[in-house]
Amino acid sequence: MNLVISKKTVLVAIALLVGICCLVFGTGPLINYLNEKTVDFKLSEYAKSIDIYAEKDSSGGPVASLNTSGTIRLKPGRYLVTPRGDNIITDEIYIEIDQTTTEISVNPYFTEEYLSTAFDADLKAIQEAIYKKYPNTIKDFTLSTGKFYHFGDWYGATLYNTQPFGEIGIDTYGILLHKENSWWGVVGDPEIVFLRASYSTVPEDIIDDVNQMIILN
Amino acid sequence: MGVRNLIKLAMVIGTSLFLVGIVSFVVFWVGNGRVIIHPPEGSDVEQISYCAVDACPVMEHASAKESLTIPKGDYTVNITLDNNSNYVKNVTVGGFLAKAEIDVKSYKFSPSTLEGVDKQYVIPLNGGYVTYNQDDTAKPLGNAAQLQLDIRPLSAAKYVDENNVVLIYGTHAQDENNTVNAYASLYNTNSGAVSKIGDIDVTTSAQNTYYSSNAVYVVSAIDKTITKISADGIVTKSLPMQYSMNGSRPIVAFGKDFMAVISGNDYSPPIDDGEVEAPKPIASLITVYKISDFSKITEIDVGQRNDISDISLSPNDAWITITAKSNLISYNLKTGKKILSTPSTITESEHLVWSDDHSYLYQNGVTGLYRADLETKESYSIVDNSLLIVDYISCVIGEKVYLTASPNNPNSNTRMSQGGYTIDLSSDTSNTTVIDSDSLVRVLPYNGATFTIGYHFEKGKPVIDVDARAGSRNTAISMIYSLNQDPSDYMIIFNNYTNPFRKEGSR
Numbered sequence: 270m271n272l273v274i275s276k277k278t279v280l281v282a283i284a285l286l287v288g289i290c291c292l293v294f295g296t297g298p299l300i301n302y303l304n305e306k307t308v309d310f311k312l313s314e315y316a317k318s319i320d321i322y323a324e325k326d327s328s329g330g331p332v333a334s335l336n337t338s339g340t341i342r343l344k345p346g347r348y349l350v351t352p353r354g355d356n357i358i359t360d361e362i363y364i365e366i367d368q369t370t371t372e373i374s375v376n377p378y379f380t381e382e383y384l385s386t387a388f389d390a391d392l393k394a395i396q397e398a399i400y401k402k403y404p405n406t407i408k409d410f411t412l413s414t415g416k417f418y419h420f421g422d423w424y425g426a427t428l429y430n431t432q433p434f435g436e437i438g439i440d441t442y443g444i445l446l447h448k449e450n451s452w453w454g455v456v457g458d459p460e461i462v463f464l465r466a467s468y469s470t471v472p473e474d475i476i477d478d479v480n481q482m483i484i485l486n
Numbered sequence: 487m488g489v490r491n492l493i494k495l496a497m498v499i500g501t502s503l504f505l506v507g508i509v510s511f512v513v514f515w516v517g518n519g520r521v522i523i524h525p526p527e528g529s530d531v532e533q534i535s536y537c538a539v540d541a542c543p544v545m546e547h548a549s550a551k552e553s554l555t556i557p558k559g560d561y562t563v564n565i566t567l568d569n570n571s572n573y574v575k576n577v578t579v580g581g582f583l584a585k586a587e588i589d590v591k592s593y594k595f596s597p598s599t600l601e602g603v604d605k606q607y608v609i610p611l612n613g614g615y616v617t618y619n620q621d622d623t624a625k626p627l628g629n630a631a632q633l634q635l636d637i638r639p640l641s642a643a644k645y646v647d648e649n650n651v652v653l654i655y656g657t658h659a660q661d662e663n664n665t666v667n668a669y670a671s672l673y674n675t676n677s678g679a680v681s682k683i684g685d686i687d688v689t690t691s692a693q694n695t696y697y698s699s700n701a702v703y704v705v706s707a708i709d710k711t712i713t714k715i716s717a718d719g720i721v722t723k724s725l726p727m728q729y730s731m732n733g734s735r736p737i738v739a740f741g742k743d744f745m746a747v748i749s750g751n752d753y754s755p756p757i758d759d760g761e762v763e764a765p766k767p768i769a770s771l772i773t774v775y776k777i778s779d780f781s782k783i784t785e786i787d788v789g790q791r792n793d794i795s796d797i798s799l800s801p802n803d804a805w806i807t808i809t810a811k812s813n814l815i816s817y818n819l820k821t822g823k824k825i826l827s828t829p830s831t832i833t834e835s836e837h838l839v840w841s842d843d844h845s846y847l848y849q850n851g852v853t854g855l856y857r858a859d860l861e862t863k864e865s866y867s868i869v870d871n872s873l874l875i876v877d878y879i880s881c882v883i884g885e886k887v888y889l890t891a892s893p894n895n896p897n898s899n900t901r902m903s904q905g906g907y908t909i910d911l912s913s914d915t916s917n918t919t920v921i922d923s924d925s926l927v928r929v930l931p932y933n934g935a936t937f938t939i940g941y942h943f944e945k946g947k948p949v950i951d952v953d954a955r956a957g958s959r960n961t962a963i964s965m966i967y968s969l970n971q972d973p974s975d976y977m978i979i980f981n982n983y984t985n986p987f988r989k990e991g992s993r
Binding site for chain 1: 956975
């Protein structure tokens with residue numbers, strides 16, 4: 270057997286192989302690129318940077334990082350965003366990019382540790398807001414030590430009844446306040462339990478925490 | 487052969503294998519697509535099964551729980567979630583590994599109980615309801631008690647418009663040779679007036695009674711006639727066409743203006759010992775006619791089969807659904823195309839009830855109540871699959887489903903309801919995080935030393951009632967948490983209680 274392969278055949282074979290390789294290995298990246306979405310990441314003033322990981326491969330390195338607000342091209346899918354900054358929660362934030370996603374806000378709250386000390390100066394204004402709204406009923410209650418939430422703009426506490434033999438009994442109430450335009454105001458009224466449907470403007474994590482505070486006290 | 491030639495041969499073989507590999511990959515790439523599953527928030531996928539639409543209902547189980555890579559084509563994908571619900575979607579999978587995405591929806595509406603007597607069917611009337619079956623007299627309950635019913639069995643009750651109900655009293659057999667003819671009455675729900683529409687000359691029973699959106703039909707297989715009973719009167723016509731039978735029941739269906747029959751379907755239901763006779767499948771054809779003059783509208787070839795027990799036309803004559811031995815298959819009447827197949831079940835599919843022009847409710851297997859939407863090509867469970875064994879879906883009035891059923895698990899706290907259940911579908915069905923109030927129903931009522939916790943339903947949503955002494959209300963709320971329920975998810979009414987802060991704050 271004596272195979273003779275001419276130069277021309279070799280060149281055609283190589284060109285064919287290169288062409289097929291370009292088609293096979295080039296089409297994928299091209300489709301990938303066309304599939305990607307430009308997403309505008311808006312970082313809050315407290316988030317100094319973010320790392321973005323693909324959800325399926327979060328143990329690997331980040332697929333993208335940002336040190337300030339900006340745009341990134343990402344394939345539709347699920348991602349985990351790790352924020353960094355002073356006094357903010359750095360837990361992973363789950364996001365999903367689909368064909369309609371154009372903007373993602375990264376706005377992590379303050380840590381509990383920071384919230385527990387940084388806003389003590391607001392306590393006087395909080396008490397005044399409560400006494401102003403309930404000048405009579407509040408006389409039978411004592412305000413317990415409460416908690417600030419999120420950016421120090423939400424406050425929740427419990428109210429103990431100091432008149433156990435009064436007509437309203439000794440039930441403990443919870444109270445929620447919100448700071449808007451530098452002013453603290455009571456949200457709704459104190460309740461034995463806060464219901465999501467009745468307090469739809471209050472973040473659910475705050476409702477859950479205050480409800481737990483009420484039954485644990 | 488020299489070394490040089492061996493190398494050349496190896497190069498040629500290697501290049502050929504490489505090219506074969508590339509071609510195989512390209513063929514795979516061109517011929518396959520992907521299905522990506524997105525479960526709803528708070529739920530995980532337990533299992534994915536799928537079938538090519540033409541091969542359904544036999545399903546293949548996928549090992550993956552997030553995505554499938556399958557040859558391009560039309561598929562029915564059945565997704566079982568870890569919250570005892572199912573979601574079925576028809577998808578078209580393209581080639582080039584293109585993605586078909588499925589956003590899984592999960593709905594859980596709560597059944598409310600209807601107190602009453604054990605009957606097969608239930609129909610609402612004037613805020614109350616009537617329970618009945620074909621062998622016994624009907625029982626009106628609540629506000630429906632004003633309706634004086636006949637002492638003979640009520641074989642059908644059907645709203646023919648918003649205000650009028652056709653009541654059909656079935657043929658009453660006094661003895662083998664002496665029967666009392668059936669007759670129909672019209673009950674006006676506004677005035678409470680009952681007027682006799684007329685006598686029905688053919689034998690009537692649940693077996694030969696059919697419903698459309700505006701009339702009740704009785705089909706006589708012996709006389710080969712149809713009798714239309716509506717608010718306008720009773721009209722009987724001879725049937726000029728051939729049709730298949732399911733036992734003694736003609737396999738026909740009625741819509742607003744059209745009727746459909748199936749031919750060539752030799753359906754053989756199980757015989758006493760559970761075995762199934764297996765006649766040779768032959769081509770089955772659905773033919774649709776105009777009821778007014780029996781002119782032919784269209785024909786749909788449903789393939790070689792012998793397992794179709796029933797057919798059903800949508801109220802607007804746009805769709806037809808066949809009840810096969812183990813699943814339901816819906817077709818678009820205009821195009822004749824198969825639109826949706828439900829997954830197969832171990833038991834025979836039961837009847838279906840249309841809830842609007844493009845959706846119907848159906849049972850699937852021993853447990854499970856589903857709604858299929860032919861416009862969106864999807865179907866989904868509407869109650870926790872583990873909750874009820876559905877006996878019969880009686881009707882859908884407005885957004886309320888009336889059915890008879892029994893609790894699936896006798897040890898559960900699901901209430902046994904002799905009169906039946908209602909399920910209110912008026913909750914926002916686009917909301918994928920509907921509260922699972924089924925579990926609340928299972929743990930309440932609760933009686934504590936100083937409080938009781940009960941519940942009732944308002945507009946289909948559960949409301950918790952707390953009856954507690956002053957000072958015990960916190961304990962009652964704490965108990966709701968202990969029962970693994972989040973009280974903040976529900977409306978709560980404290981009996982004999984006024985919030986002192988609200989009283990002052992609202993001044």
